[in-house]
Amino acid sequence: MEYSKDFEVYSKPLLKAKVLKQVLVKHAAMKTAEDKFKYTQSLFMKYKMVRDVKYIKRAFQCCISLKDTKIRICGNEQFREKKYELAINTYTVCLMKGTPGTLNYALTFANRSAALFELSMYSSCMTDVQRAIDTKMYPSELLYKLYMRAGNANRLMGHSNLAKMNYEECLKHLVYAAMSKRQKTAFKTDVLNFIDMCNNMGNLNYLRINDQLPELLGGPNEQIPAFSKFLELRCTTNMGRGVYTTRDLNPGDTVAIDSVYICRPSLDSLNLCCYSRCLEVNWAVIPCPNCRLLVYCNEECMQKSYVEDAHNLECPTLIYAPTLPGKTMINLLVINWFFKAISQMGLDKYCSIVHDFSKTKLDLLTRGFNGNGQYISDEFLTNYSLYNDENNISSEVSFFFSCIATNILHCIIKRGMTIPKHQIVTVGASFLHMVKLLSSNAIKFRTSWGRWEEVFARGLYPSICLFNHSCDANVTSYVLDKKTVVLKTLQPISKGSQLCISYGLNFQNNNKQWRDLHFKNVLKFKCLCQPCIENWPTIRYTPNRLSTHYLLNPNMAYIVSLECKKFLEFQNTVAKETNFHEEEHLTYLINFAKFLFINVKRPFKLYEDCIDMLFVAQKTMLGVHKESPDVKSIINYFVRLDYL
Numbered sequence: 001m002e003y004s005k006d007f008e009v010y011s012k013p014l015l016k017a018k019v020l021k022q023v024l025v026k027h028a029a030m031k032t033a034e035d036k037f038k039y040t041q042s043l044f045m046k047y048k049m050v051r052d053v054k055y056i057k058r059a060f061q062c063c064i065s066l067k068d069t070k071i072r073i074c075g076n077e078q079f080r081e082k083k084y085e086l087a088i089n090t091y092t093v094c095l096m097k098g099t100p101g102t103l104n105y106a107l108t109f110a111n112r113s114a115a116l117f118e119l120s121m122y123s124s125c126m127t128d129v130q131r132a133i134d135t136k137m138y139p140s141e142l143l144y145k146l147y148m149r150a151g152n153a154n155r156l157m158g159h160s161n162l163a164k165m166n167y168e169e170c171l172k173h174l175v176y177a178a179m180s181k182r183q184k185t186a187f188k189t190d191v192l193n194f195i196d197m198c199n200n201m202g203n204l205n206y207l208r209i210n211d212q213l214p215e216l217l218g219g220p221n222e223q224i225p226a227f228s229k230f231l232e233l234r235c236t237t238n239m240g241r242g243v244y245t246t247r248d249l250n251p252g253d254t255v256a257i258d259s260v261y262i263c264r265p266s267l268d269s270l271n272l273c274c275y276s277r278c279l280e281v282n283w284a285v286i287p288c289p290n291c292r293l294l295v296y297c298n299e300e301c302m303q304k305s306y307v308e309d310a311h312n313l314e315c316p317t318l319i320y321a322p323t324l325p326g327k328t329m330i331n332l333l334v335i336n337w338f339f340k341a342i343s344q345m346g347l348d349k350y351c352s353i354v355h356d357f358s359k360t361k362l363d364l365l366t367r368g369f370n371g372n373g374q375y376i377s378d379e380f381l382t383n384y385s386l387y388n389d390e391n392n393i394s395s396e397v398s399f400f401f402s403c404i405a406t407n408i409l410h411c412i413i414k415r416g417m418t419i420p421k422h423q424i425v426t427v428g429a430s431f432l433h434m435v436k437l438l439s440s441n442a443i444k445f446r447t448s449w450g451r452w453e454e455v456f457a458r459g460l461y462p463s464i465c466l467f468n469h470s471c472d473a474n475v476t477s478y479v480l481d482k483k484t485v486v487l488k489t490l491q492p493i494s495k496g497s498q499l500c501i502s503y504g505l506n507f508q509n510n511n512k513q514w515r516d517l518h519f520k521n522v523l524k525f526k527c528l529c530q531p532c533i534e535n536w537p538t539i540r541y542t543p544n545r546l547s548t549h550y551l552l553n554p555n556m557a558y559i560v561s562l563e564c565k566k567f568l569e570f571q572n573t574v575a576k577e578t579n580f581h582e583e584e585h586l587t588y589l590i591n592f593a594k595f596l597f598i599n600v601k602r603p604f605k606l607y608e609d610c611i612d613m614l615f616v617a618q619k620t621m622l623g624v625h626k627e628s629p630d631v632k633s634i635i636n637y638f639v640r641l642d643y644l
């Protein structure tokens with residue numbers, strides 16, 4: 001089983017009592033979530049299955065058991081070894097462990113600013129310099145260094161006036177520096193040279209490209225405002241609901257823009273602001289001083305998250321989150337979802353809504369729509385009614401999910417929340433529903449740093465969840481910022497066809513055998529897309545040369561071969577240019593894709609190549625690479641979104 005290691009926590013006492021088998025059978029036979037929860041709760045009491053260990057250390061933080069000053073020293077060593085990313089994270093851990101307003105806190109901000117500077121993250125560096133100064137604890141004999149760093153950061157960002165002010169402050173504080181007269185004179189000369197440089201360079205302002213959201217094709221859909229007006233939901237017996245188009249679509253059309261409902265980071269990720277309306281990647285974060293687990297860009301994001309994300313309510317429970325069995329991000333999402341919901345509607349209303357939901361049999365095409373017939377991404381019931389693949393999970397996983405739900409509820413109560421007796425089962429059953437729903441619907445954000453990849457957050461986007469998967473996706477997602485995902489068509493799509501995204505697998509790179517295995521083990525459904533049904537070869541085995549075999553219309557042979565030759569030239573020349581993502585190239589790629597779409601049979605190598613190029617070109621046009629105001633960030637941060 002996928003969760004076997006974690007499952008042991010709960011299965012061990014049952015195995016010891018020789019009852020596991022019958023428990024699984026009995027649990028599987030129960031029809032409702034409420035019955036499953038009640039039964040699991042009774043087992044928890046009888047066999048003492050609760051897991052409520054406060055976290056001792058987080059996976060990433062080998063040094064968390066050290067005192068905060070020692071952690072900073074550890075960061076300094078990593079800095080000296082030029083492991084700047086690691087050093088930044090170690091300093092962040094030090095802030096989590098430390099006490100605001102102390103000397104060590106001030107020094108940590110200052111040291112982190114130095115590492116940020118080395119990675120050319122100048123605006124984050126400036127933020128930390130300012131924080132170090134604001135503590136008023138930073139040693140006065142070292143202040144000149146901070147101002148020098150601030151001057152350099154501002155100068156390199158093109159803010160010459162600000163840089164000059166920093167350099168002047170630096171000179172003022174140089175008198176307190178513990179260095180010889182000669183050293184001071186040499187240092188002063190350097191600073192004056194920098195001031196001269198600032199005088200000659202003027203004041204640059206970096207442009208942030210494409211900050212605006214693209215517009216939905218034809219405007220928003222009346223029923224599902226996150227969709228273009230040309231999309232509709234339809235239901236089929238083998239795929240359930242799916243998204244279809246009511247007119248022909250071109251590659252590049254914006255068909256959906258969805259906002260995150262809830263999102264939670266991996267606890268090993270120390271660079272993502274946890275405020276759900278921000279979710280920016282930020283290397284100069286501050287931790288929540290209470291749970292010391294979630295981090296934020298600044299005080300403002302933290303305060304907003306306390307109120308809007310109900311972090312003030314969930315915070316005490318989070319102390320158990322890292323040691324709870326199961327997938328930590330899913331557990332965090334359940335906790336966050338519950339507290340967000342009760343902060344908006346109160347516990348009584350919450351219980352009445354989830355109870356009614358469990359008793360009502362909903363039509364597939366109307367579930368999730370509110371009383372006005374609309375499907376709204378940030379409404380509770382829209383999300384709570386998402387597809388739940390409970391029929392596809394094994395009896396072990398199903399019981400394991402019940403255990404997680406029971407354990408989360410136990411932790412919440414243990415940390416001080418009062419839930420009246422008559423509501424306990426309703427709340428517990430709702431947790432079970434959420435665990436299942438989130439396990440199959442919460443989208444993963446991955447980053448790649450060179451070859452290394454990590455899932456750094458998971459979030460729920462209810463409108464994107466309506467799209468089915470294809471190993472030949474004709475729609476792709478672009479994560480503008482983590483709170484907004486834009487879906488654009490990647491291929492021509494004929495009127496009446498289904499729009500599909502990729503859940504992380506494609507026929508080009510993954511052969512059918514490999515895909516089948518992943519569908520069975522991870523995604524838990526049998527894929528019914530065209531490449532799977534027709535067993536398309538991977539791109540490696542798709543010949544490059546045009547033959548009559550590929551032509552849909554033999555009369556077009558000459559023109560098709562001419563256009564293919566032109567495309568090969570385009571590939572060769574444009575790939576060598578650095579500015580190939582310009583609008584005219586995008587238009588050329590769109591037209592070539594449309595031309596091949598009606599004239600050749602797939603899979604066809606040049607068509608697939610063209611779609612690959614379109615993906616990159618669209619991404620650049622959307623400015624997805626901009627990521628942070630640190631223009632020259634050397635870390636090529638990249639976000640990919642999938643379910644796998």
Ligand SMILES: C[S@@+](CC[C@H](N)C(=O)[O-])C[C@H]1O[C@@H](n2cnc3c(N)ncnc32)[C@H](O)[C@@H]1O
Nearest residue numbers: 239240241387465466467468469525527528529
């Ligand atoms: C996120 S939901 C997609 C929307 C869902 N069809 C609904 O009715 O709400 C994912 C589920 O849709 C179904 N599905 C998606 N893509 C499929 C495919 N290519 N073949 C078969 N079933 C698919 C599977 O049951 C899968 O677990």
